[in-house]
Structure formats: structure tokens, C-alpha cells
Amino acid sequence: xxxxxxxxxxxxxxxxxxxxxxxxxxxxxxxxxxxxxxxxxxxxxxxxxxxxxxxxxxxxxxxxxxxxxxxxxxxxxxxxxxxxxxxxxxxxxxxxxxxxxxxxxxxxxxxxxxxxxxxxxxxxxxxxxxxxxxxxxxxxxxxxxxxxxxxxxxxxxxxxxxxxxxxxxxxxxxxxxxxxxxxxxxxxxxxxxx
Amino acid sequence: xxxxxxxxxxxxxxxxxxxxxxxxxxxxxxxxxxxxxxxxxxxxxxxxxxxxxxxxxxxxxxxxxxxxxxxxxxxxxxxxxxxxxxxxxxxxxxxxxxxxxxxxxxxxxxxxxxxxxxxxxxxxxxxxxxxxxxxxxxxxxxxxxxxxxxxxxxxxxxxxxxxxxxxxxxxxxxxxxxxxxxxxxxxxxxxxxxxxxxxxxxxxxxxxxxxxxxxxxxxxxxxxxxxxxx
Numbered sequence: 001x002x003x004x005x006x007x008x009x010x011x012x013x014x015x016x017x018x019x020x021x022x023x024x025x026x027x028x029x030x031x032x033x034x035x036x037x038x039x040x041x042x043x044x045x046x047x048x049x050x051x052x053x054x055x056x057x058x059x060x061x062x063x064x065x066x067x068x069x070x071x072x073x074x075x076x077x078x079x080x081x082x083x084x085x086x087x088x089x090x091x092x093x094x095x096x097x098x099x100x101x102x103x104x105x106x107x108x109x110x111x112x113x114x115x116x117x118x119x120x121x122x123x124x125x126x127x128x129x130x131x132x133x134x135x136x137x138x139x140x141x142x143x144x145x146x147x148x149x150x151x152x153x154x155x156x157x158x159x160x161x162x163x164x165x166x167x168x169x170x171x172x173x174x175x176x177x178x179x180x181x182x183x184x185x186x187x188x189x190x191x192x193x194x
Numbered sequence: 195x196x197x198x199x200x201x202x203x204x205x206x207x208x209x210x211x212x213x214x215x216x217x218x219x220x221x222x223x224x225x226x227x228x229x230x231x232x233x234x235x236x237x238x239x240x241x242x243x244x245x246x247x248x249x250x251x252x253x254x255x256x257x258x259x260x261x262x263x264x265x266x267x268x269x270x271x272x273x274x275x276x277x278x279x280x281x282x283x284x285x286x287x288x289x290x291x292x293x294x295x296x297x298x299x300x301x302x303x304x305x306x307x308x309x310x311x312x313x314x315x316x317x318x319x320x321x322x323x324x325x326x327x328x329x330x331x332x333x334x335x336x337x338x339x340x341x342x343x344x345x346x347x348x349x350x351x352x353x354x355x356x357x358x359x360x361x362x363x364x365x366x367x368x369x370x371x372x373x374x375x376x377x378x379x380x381x382x383x384x385x386x387x388x389x390x391x392x393x394x395x396x397x398x399x400x401x402x403x404x405x406x407x408x409x410x411x412x413x414x415x416x417x418x419x420x421x422x423x424x
Binding site: 033037040044046048049052053054058061062065070073074085088091099103104139142153154157158161162163181182185188189 | 244246
């Protein structure tokens with residue numbers, strides 16, 4: 001379904017969107033509710049998409065989206081350490097929350113630790129900023145992986161599947177899947193560093 | 195434990211990919227809190243894999259989600275300002291409620307056959323029972339049960355259970371987060387089992403949501419309960 005939000009996401013350029021999201025996060029740090037609302041309009045479709053895909057339960061994903069946006073509101077002051085990678089910051093807050101919720105549902109394990117995004121770390125990570133150029137390099141490197149490696153990595157990252165679940169879906173042994181993923185990640189790293 | 199750089203990088207990759215699960219995932223989070231290199235490795239993998247975000251289609255959330263977010267965000271923002279006011283109101287209400295609570299609310303007295311009661315956490319000031327801490331006798335697990343009475347605790351925080359060593363010399367060991375309602379089971383690692391066996395008391399501290407970011411209590415210790423012997 002093409003939503004009004006996703007349409008809005010598509011019509012603005014990568015840089016304009018990144019800059020706008022960054023500016024809005026900065027205003028959220030000053031507790032500007034209008035900024036939070038605009039940020040929500042701009043990113044909620046993508047974050048909800050992440051949550052629905054991993055959690056597979058719309059009601060749970062709605063709850064998680066609320067938590068994620070409130071976290072962003074409360075932690076916006078910490079964003080300076082991530083400058084230049086706004087969407088990566090936001091998407092991973094959502095992904096890590098979804099993975100924790102899946103873990104709680106499956107294993108009844110306590111959520112013993114705050115997600116990494118809760119860490120107040122002042123170290124500057126701007127040097128690892130992903131520019132549009134490196135995004136293109138990343139796309140190119142992903143294309144160099146074998147079809148099996150790509151498929152398994154996407155199933156883990158985007159769907160939140162474990163090695164065992166992926167093995168069941170692709171009907172291959174777990175060690176084979178582990179090996180595909182491990183080698184795929186190593187190839188990706190080498191390609192990105194070359 | 196020191197990790198070689200390559201092993202750390204692989205752990206970081208699996209953390210970001212999501213294939214690092216359970217206690218290994220929790221452990222990686224703990225490593226990242228004290229090791230900037232580990233955190234940097236995670237950030238680099240987040241960037242390397244960010245292209246995969248394009249695989250995920252946007253989905254419009256229901257219209258009422260924004261309103262709920264706004265309510266929660268405002269509640270969080272005003273907490274600091276309204277805390278002293280709300281605390282006065284809270285205590286006044288709690289005092290009145292305590293009388294009712296004691297007479298109306300009966301803590302379930304039945305005991306599941308595979309559970310051993312370790313401690314009952316009571317808010318003595320308000321004379322209400324908050325949680326029951328039980329050991330699952332046929333497994334290395336704790337069962338943490340919230341009182342059937344809705345807990346009047348600030349939802350902007352988490353409440354973390356700690357084993358307090360008998361001598362007080364060893365640092366408190368986290369046993370998990372207390373539920374706001376219902377019950378959940380927490381798996382005990384060998385270290386947690388040892389800590390529990392050497393403990394005379396358990397304590398509950400108020401922590402940032404998700405639990406202590408340091409592995410040690412960071413907020414005020416609100417409640418202490420003795421561990422039942424035998």
C-alpha cells in the first residue's frame with residue numbers, strides 16, 4: 001500500500017530528507033512537539049514497516065512504534081554522536097526493539113539491558129558516516145554476494161529471522177546457512193573496504 | 195574477557211544483523227558499554243548493512259498512533275516538573291488506598307508445585323505487596339509475579355531485581371526486570387545462580403527503561419526483601 005507518508009518519503013531527495021530528519025531530531029532535543037510530529041510524518045512509515053516485518057503482529061508493532069518514537073524524543077540529545085546517519089540511527093532503534101520483543105515472546109527472557117541506543121556515548125562516530133556515495137558502494141557490494149548469501153542476510157536483517165528459522169525456510173541445514181551468512185558478511189566487509 | 199578484534203567484529207556483525215540472540219546478545223551489549231572499539235564495530239556494521247533498509251517497504255501506521263505517542267511524550271516531559279506535585283497526590287491517594295487494598299486484595303496464596311517462594315517484595319510505606327519472587331525448582335529460572343493490584347509505579351522507569359550478597363562485599367547481581375503486570379520467567383546464568391545462593395536479601399532499584407545501563411544499580415534502591423531460608 002502506498003501511503004501518503006511513503007509518497008512524501010519518495011519525493012524528496014536523499015540528502016534533503018537526511019538533513020530534514022537531522023534538523024527535526026535536533027529540535028526534538030529541545031522538546032519541540034511540532035518537530036516530533038513532522039519527524040513522525042516523515043519516518044513513521046519506514047519505522048512501522050521495519051516493526052511489522054519483524055514482529056508480524058500489527059498491534060505489537062503499533063506499541064513498539066510508540067515506544068520507539070518516545071525513545072527518540074527522550075534521547076534526541078544523544079543524537080550528536082551519530083550525526084550524518086539519522087535514518088540508520090532511527091531504523092536501528094526500531095530493529096533492536098523489535099528483536100528484543102521477539103526474544104521476550106519466544107524465550108521469556110528478561111530484557112536485562114537497554115538497547116545500544118540507550119547508551120550515553122559521546123564518542124564521535126561521524127567518521128563512519130554513510131554518504132550517498134558509500135550507499136551506492138554498499139548496493140554494489142551486496143550485488144556481488146551469491147544469491148543464497150543475499151537471501152539469508154536479508155531474511156536475518158529485514159525479517160528478524162534466526163539461523164534456525166532461515167534454515168527451515170530455505171530447506172538447508174543450519175550449519176550451511178550459518179556459513180552462507182558468515183561468508184557473505186566477510187565478503188561485504190572486504191568489498192566495502194576495498 | 196578480552197576479545198580479539200576479528201572475533202569482536204564478527205560478534206558486532208551478527209549483533210547488527212540480528213542473528214546474535216539471547217544471552218549472547220545481552221553480553222554483546224554489555225561489552226559495547228565498556229569497550230569503545232566494540233561499539234565502533236557495531237556502528238560500522240550498522241552503516242555497512244544500512245542499504246538493506248531499502249528492502250523494507252514503508253507501511254502506514256494507524257491514524258491514532260500519533261496521538262498516543264504525543265500523550266506518552268508529554269507525560270515523559272512533564273514528569274520532572276510535576277514530580278513533586280504528583281508525589282504529594284500519590285502519597286495521599288496511596289494512604290487512602292492502602293486501607294482498601296489490604297482488605298480487598300488478596301495475594302494469591304496458591305503455590306504452583308514447582309515453585310519455591312524466595313521473597314515477597316513489599317512497599318512497607320504503603321503496606322502493599324508488589325511482587326513475588328519464586329525459584330522454579332525444576333529449572334534454572336526465576337518467576338517474577340506482579341501483584342494483581344495495578345502497581346502504582348512510574349512507567350517511565352524499569353524496576354530491576356538484584357541479589358545482594360550476604361557479606362555485602364560482592365557487588366549486586368542483576369536478576370532481571372520486574373514486570374508491571376502479570377508474571378514472567380527469567381533464566382538464571384551460572385553467575386546469577388551463584389549470586390542468588392550467596393544472597394540474604396534481594397533489592398529492587400529504579401532504573402532507566404530497559405534496565406541499568408551499567409550492570410550495577412544506578413537509580414535509588416526502593417525496596418529490599420529478605421530471602422526465605424529453606
